[in-house]
Amino acid sequence: MAGVSLHKVRKVYGDATAVEETSLEIVEGELLALLGPSGCGKTTTLRMIAGFVVPTSGSVQIGDRDVTTLPVHKRNVGMVFQGYALFPHLTVAQNIAFGLKLHGWDKAKMQERVDEMLSLARLEAYAGRYPKALSGGQQQRVAIARAIANQPEVLLLDEPLSALDAQLRTQMRAQIRELQRQAGITSVFVTHDQEEAMAIADRIGVMNLGRLEQLGSAQDLYQRPASRFVATFIGKCNLIEGKRTAPGEFVTSDGHRLRVPDTAASQDATVVSFRPENAWLSDAPDGAANAVPVTLKASVYLGPSVEHEVVTAAGSRLTISAPAREDTSHWQPGQALYAQWRVEDGLCLA
Amino acid sequence: MARIPVGRILFLGLVGLIFVFVIAPLVVILWASFFSDRILTFPPTGYTVAWFARAWALQDFASGFITSLELGVCATITSQLIGVPAALAIERYPFPGRETVRQVLLSPMYVPAIVAGAAVYIYFIQVEILTNVQLASTFTGLLIAHTLVALPWCIRLLCVSLETANATSEEAAASLGANKFQTFYLVTLPSIRSGMIASAMFSFIASFSDLEKSLFLVGPGMTTLPIAIVNYLEWNLDPTIAAVASVQIVIIAAALLVSNRYVNLGKAF
Numbered sequence: 375m376a377g378v379s380l381h382k383v384r385k386v387y388g389d390a391t392a393v394e395e396t397s398l399e400i401v402e403g404e405l406l407a408l409l410g411p412s413g414c415g416k417t418t419t420l421r422m423i424a425g426f427v428v429p430t431s432g433s434v435q436i437g438d439r440d441v442t443t444l445p446v447h448k449r450n451v452g453m454v455f456q457g458y459a460l461f462p463h464l465t466v467a468q469n470i471a472f473g474l475k476l477h478g479w480d481k482a483k484m485q486e487r488v489d490e491m492l493s494l495a496r497l498e499a500y501a502g503r504y505p506k507a508l509s510g511g512q513q514q515r516v517a518i519a520r521a522i523a524n525q526p527e528v529l530l531l532d533e534p535l536s537a538l539d540a541q542l543r544t545q546m547r548a549q550i551r552e553l554q555r556q557a558g559i560t561s562v563f564v565t566h567d568q569e570e571a572m573a574i575a576d577r578i579g580v581m582n583l584g585r586l587e588q589l590g591s592a593q594d595l596y597q598r599p600a601s602r603f604v605a606t607f608i609g610k611c612n613l614i615e616g617k618r619t620a621p622g623e624f625v626t627s628d629g630h631r632l633r634v635p636d637t638a639a640s641q642d643a644t645v646v647s648f649r650p651e652n653a654w655l656s657d658a659p660d661g662a663a664n665a666v667p668v669t670l671k672a673s674v675y676l677g678p679s680v681e682h683e684v685v686t687a688a689g690s691r692l693t694i695s696a697p698a699r700e701d702t703s704h705w706q707p708g709q710a711l712y713a714q715w716r717v718e719d720g721l722c723l724a
Numbered sequence: 725m726a727r728i729p730v731g732r733i734l735f736l737g738l739v740g741l742i743f744v745f746v747i748a749p750l751v752v753i754l755w756a757s758f759f760s761d762r763i764l765t766f767p768p769t770g771y772t773v774a775w776f777a778r779a780w781a782l783q784d785f786a787s788g789f790i791t792s793l794e795l796g797v798c799a800t801i802t803s804q805l806i807g808v809p810a811a812l813a814i815e816r817y818p819f820p821g822r823e824t825v826r827q828v829l830l831s832p833m834y835v836p837a838i839v840a841g842a843a844v845y846i847y848f849i850q851v852e853i854l855t856n857v858q859l860a861s862t863f864t865g866l867l868i869a870h871t872l873v874a875l876p877w878c879i880r881l882l883c884v885s886l887e888t889a890n891a892t893s894e895e896a897a898a899s900l901g902a903n904k905f906q907t908f909y910l911v912t913l914p915s916i917r918s919g920m921i922a923s924a925m926f927s928f929i930a931s932f933s934d935l936e937k938s939l940f941l942v943g944p945g946m947t948t949l950p951i952a953i954v955n956y957l958e959w960n961l962d963p964t965i966a967a968v969a970s971v972q973i974v975i976i977a978a979a980l981l982v983s984n985r986y987v988n989l990g991k992a993f
Contacts, residue, residue, distance in 0.1 A: 426895060446898040447906075453899040459892040463914040472910075473900030524900065 376437030376527045377402040377560055378423055383432030385418050392418040394584040395432065400528075405554050405561040407575035409568060411607075415584040416564045417532060423562060424530050425449045436527055452521030452559075454531045458513045460505040466516050467492065467501040473524040487523060494553060495519040511542050518550065522557050529554065529561040535570065547574045568608050572596075580604050596649075602723045605647045612650060612692040614666065618643045618722060628688035632664045633717045643722030650695035652719040655682055655702070655711045664720060665712040668692065670705055684713055750973055757966035764961060775967035785968055787945070788952030792932050795863070795948065799870035799931040800924050806871070807878030807923065812912070814879075815886040816894075826879065833876035837936035844869050845940035861943020869937045874927030881926065885919025886912075918986035925983035929976050 378400040385393040393415040400406045408416040421427040422434055425446035433442045441449050452473075460469050470491050474484045492498045495515040505513055514534060521529060534550070535543045551574050554561050565571050571578045572592040579589045580603070588600040592608075599605035602613065616626035622636040624646055634646060659665035668684035671691075680702060682694045692713055696702060705711065760770035779785045807829075813819070814826050832840060848859035859865035889912070897907040935950040942951050953968055 424899060426898075445903075446895075447901050447903050449899075450901070451899060453896065455892045455896060457890065457892060459890055459896040461893055461896070461911060461914075462890075463917075472897070472902075476901040476906065520896075520900070530899075 378528055378562070379435045380419070380422070381433045381435065383419070383422055383429040383434060385415075385422065385427060386430045391584050393422070393429075396586045397432075398579060398586060398589070400560055400562060401576075402560055403558050404576040405551070405563060405574060407563045407565055407571035407578045408581055409565055409571040409578050409607075410581035411566060414581040416566075416581045419581070420530050420532055420562055420564045423528065424451055424453055450524070450526050451528045451530055452524065452526035454514075454517045454521050454529070454534045456533045456536060458505075458517040458534075458537075460513055460516055460520070462505055465502050465504055466497055466508070469505070469516055470520045470523050472520065477524055491519040491523045494556065510538050511546055514538065514546055515549070518553055522553070522559060527560065529557075529559045531561065531563045533564055533566070535565070535567075543570070544573075550574065572608075580607060582607070599647070599721065599723070602645055602647070605721070605723060610650050610693055611647050612653065612690075612694075614646045614686070614690055614692075615644065615688075616646065624720075624722065626666070626686075626688065628686065630666055630687075632666070632720065634720050634722050635718055637722070642724055645723050647721045647723055648715045648719050650681065650693040651679075653692070653694045653713055653715040654696060655684070655694055655705070656714055657711060659712045660714065663714045663716050665714045666692075668711055668713045670707055670709045670711055672707055673702065673705065684711065686713075753966050753969050754973065757963055757970040759963050759966075762962055764963060764966075775963040776971075779964050779967045779971075782956075782964070784947065784952040784955065785949070785964075788947050788949040789968075789971070791863075791866075791947065792949040795866055795870050796928045796932040798867050799874045800927040802867065802871045803874035803878045803927045804920065804924055807875060807882055808916075808920065811879055811882035811886055812908075815883055816891065826883070829879045830876045832872045833880075837873075837934070838939065840872070841869065841937040841940050844872070844937065848941070860941055861946050863946060865941050866938060866946070866948070869941055870931040870934060873930050873934050873937055877926040877930055878923040881923035882916060882919050885916040885923075889915035921986040922983040925979045929979050932979075933972070933976060 378398075380396060380398040382395050382397055383393065384391070384395045396415075396419065398419075408419060410416045418427055422429050423436075425441065425444060428443055433440055435441065436449065436451070461472065464472065467488050470488050471484055474487060479487065488501075489498075492501055495518065497512065497515055497519065500508060500512060500516075505516065508516065514537075517534070518531075531550070535546055538546060547570055550563075563571070563574060575592070577589060577591055578595055580587045580595060582603045588595060588604045590598075595604055595608045599608060599611075605611040606613070614626050614632070616624055616630075616632070618634070618641065619625050622633055624632045624634045624643065626632060626646075632646060634643070655668075655670070656665075666686055668686050671683040671685055674681045674683070675698065678698055679695050680698050680700075682696065682702070682705075684692050684694060686692065694713055756764060756768075757775055758771045758773065759765070759768040760772040760774075761768055810825070810829055814822055835843075845860060848865055852858050852860070859868070893915070894907050894911055897911045902910060933950060934948070935954065938948050938951055942948060947955075949968070949972065953965060956965055956968075
């Protein structure tokens with residue numbers, strides 16, 4: 375087992391930069407998710423760790439080995455691909471044994487390890503089947519068993535769940551998490567699905583336009599997003615444009631004064647953000663909290679909650695989520711109300 | 725009352741006619757090879773297998789048959805040796821000029837065979853003038869020409885085969901510790917095996933039945949079966965020729981059946 379560190383890696387293709395200078399430490403035994411929209415550089419980053427892509431500059435370390443230019447087959451990484459990439463001409467057991475054979479395991483030990491992997495992936499009954507006779511979820515498990523059979527130092531997963539339907543995806547991510555914990559293997563999981571990343575990872579690295587925007591736990595990212603991109607990419611978020619004028623004071627673009635937490639990060643803020651569930655609507659402003667006059671557009675009943683869509687005088691659309699048990703039926707679309715949130719729930723972002 | 729599916733009946737009738745049009749001449753040849761009459765007459769007065777024996781007894785046919793068989797096998801091997809690495813390079817490595825290389829390798833298919841045959845002949849003569857190495861009317865010369873005949877089939881079929889084979893399974897092999905050769909041998913080769921067999925069969929058929937490209941390149945004692953047939957036809961018309969053609973038809977049909985077992989030929993084109 376070993377951690378992985380990327381030191382100022384950068385990848386340029388012609389005049390397109392896939393990954394800007396990025397440094398990243400992946401702690402031994404953790405599962406780190408790289409999250410971002412397509413084209414954000416997450417897969418390129420993963421492929422640099424795998425060795426399929428050589429960085430233009432910077433270095434990659436696995437444990438204390440510098441592997442920057444080491445070819446893939448000498449790195450001892452396990453990889454799970456988007457379409458699983460099983461060998462169609464080999465059975466499930468032969469697929470799992472593939473890496474073991476190459477590493478010269480002796481026959482008895484190899485058989486033992488294959489059996490162990492089959493039972494770990496709950497595939498004992500399918501050892502003799504060919505991949506095309508398996509369901510998507512089973513192929514997925516073969517791919518993972520094959521990747522970890524040889525006890526790699528790092529497990530890399532490239533959107534491994536994207537080919538599965540929604541229900542199976544939820545099941546599989548729990549299984550992947552379990553397998554990863556049991557093996558205690560340092561893992562990097564690439565996904566564009568924020569819910570998936572939050573459900574599976576110890577830490578999440580959010581990437582955008584080739585840059586690592588923020589690295590932290592799901593809670594960090596949700597409660598303390600470091601940028602406008604992270605705030606809007608992870609969960610729903612309301613943004614009000616404006617400018618910080620004095621410590622603890624923010625003036626919206628339509629001249630409304632708001633109070634904000636006074637932090638160093640709010641120095642050159644251009645936006646105040648708050649989560650829909652941290653805000654409420656009221657008929658008259660209550661002095662302690664921020665209040666912005668809005669017009670109610672629509673209310674959508676979602677079962678546990680009601681989402682109110684409102685719009686400010688400047689035209690910003692906000693979403694305010696209220697527990698469904700609160701009776702708000704007396705509010706009609708078109709009615710003038712106040713959107714309110716506690717000062718400490720507002721976050722100033724650049 | 726059920727409607728009579730006029731359109732469908734017409735369609736099936738047309739398909740049937742096309743089959744008859746294609747297959748009838750072959751059936752007639754196979755049939756005629758057993759006629760006992762010295763001059764092809766219809767209806768035949770009796771049947772015999774003597775023409776097959778006579779065909780084999782004729783030096784030109786026997787040696788032409790052997791030469792064609794040897795050429796077919798050798799051209800199949802050489803075209804695989806060139807075709808597999810070439811197709812691999814074209815499909816897996818994005819080097820500049822890749823499309824040009826593909827087109828050049830496919831080009832023998834587009835150039836009229838008789839023109840290409842003449843060009844190869846002139847080239848061989850030039851080589852002979854410069855180096856004193858004789859290529860025309862030799863087995864080597866014929867082999868070079870037949871490799872050209874076979875190569876486009878290889879490239880076309882192998883490229884299709886590599887396109888359908890999943891390139892990420894090669895990456896998977898690398899991540900499991902396979903170097904380039906192990907990846908090729910353990911993953912790529914098995915996944916294109918059926919494409920290789922099909923392309924080998926097609927190469928063989930193309931070489932075995934080639935007439936035009938060989939026309940200028942054969943010489944005394946070094947002739948192919950199709951050319952022996954043409955030479956014989958100039959002066960004779962008896963069932964011997966039908967017997968020879970029958971053998972040729974059977975060999976080609978066998979090759980087609982084998983290749984169809986490995987790839988869906990309807991899908992490959």
